Amino acid sequence: MDQNSGRQYMIKYERFVPPRKIHALLFDQDVPVIFAILDKEGRFLDSFFLSNKTTADSAEAMEAYKVIADRKAQHKMTQDDLQDALKPESEAKMKNKHIRKHLKDEHLEDIKHQWPSRLISLQNAYGRSDDSLIIDTLRDALAEANGQRAFDFITTHRIDRLVPLLAPHASQSPELIRLVPDVYLSSEHPEVVYDFLLQTAETIDLGSHKSVEELLNQGKRVDLVHHDSLMKRLLTLLMRRVKDETDEKPTAWLSKCVHDRELRATIMDMLKKPKAKG
Structure with a gap:
């Protein structure tokens, strides 16, 4: 809102500019009137009316918006x-x-x-x-x-809450298994990492051994940061799926997946621990 005039403007164009800025156009109805620079959290760093001046960045934003608007008119x-x-x-x-x-x-x-x-x-x-x-x-x-x-x-x-919906893509886009924790583990939304990794364990191709190993490694990474037991939950889900969905023995399958010595040692120690009575 423009506090001087009381008019409200709506952002209809945003473009992320690495590493931490966003270029945006604010509209009055269907007309772009303001160019703004925001940080990654959406806070305004600078803005000006397009009727007052033009910069290389604002001209680029207007040109990009015109291309999109022309396409969407169809x-x-x-x-x-x-x-x-x-x-x-x-x-x-x-x-x-x-x-x-x-x-x-x-x-x-x-x-x-x-x-x-x-x-x-x-x-x-x-x-x-x-x-x-x-x-x-x-x-x-x-x-x-x-x-x-x-x-x-x-x-x-x-729209961080939708990231876990990408879990079914992990088999075809295994880079997501590392990328999601890279982006969200130390953010204000670490729950995104938990939900994504757990849903990935439910859907990942059990034959994608390297991806399974990376999934467990990321669970271990989360545990080190948050002093939790996510890797154990992931391992339990995966081994249950192996038992239910394949003819392999879970331990034999696991040996095919895990080659990292430290991860293997962590898992072996985890499997040896007796279950808590209760």
Whole structure:
């Protein structure tokens, strides 16, 4: 909000600029009026009205936004559709019977090109439900998108709570197993790491031995930071799956996965410890 005039402006364009800045355009209705520089947490560092001056950064932002706006003008959604998309499906009018497809397609395009999402901006500004059509179709899009691009999209748009949804991508995008703890372990949301790694243990391809070893190593890493027992929980989940889903003996399978000596020693010590009575 502009405290002098009382006008409210909405961010409809954001682009992450490494290492810690975000370039943004703020809009009055559908017109970009302010260029701003934010930190990674969304705090304003600098801003100015586009009518007053132009910089190389603001010109680049305007050009990038024009490309995106021209492309999105081709999408078959009206303003009424977008208002409907802010509601859960059970409450939406659903006059556009293809609205779910249109929303998912736009999410997928944004993820592919790493474009600022007008849908997420709309949700952030006016959304009242985490089960809105916007978020629901975003979940669908994340399931179909490339895992690495989906992760980059989530972090850029600061929708951290959705990171665990990427667990099924870990077999095809094993870099996520290390990347998620790298980003979130020391952040304000370490629970993202727990949820992601536990869900990965539930879904990872048991034949991806290197990925399984990395998963256990990251569990060990979490335990060292938070003095917890996440690795034991991961190991229990994995060995239970081996028993239920394969013909292999869990210990034989484990020996194929774990080659790191320190990790192997930690696991052997863990397996030797007697279960607590209770």
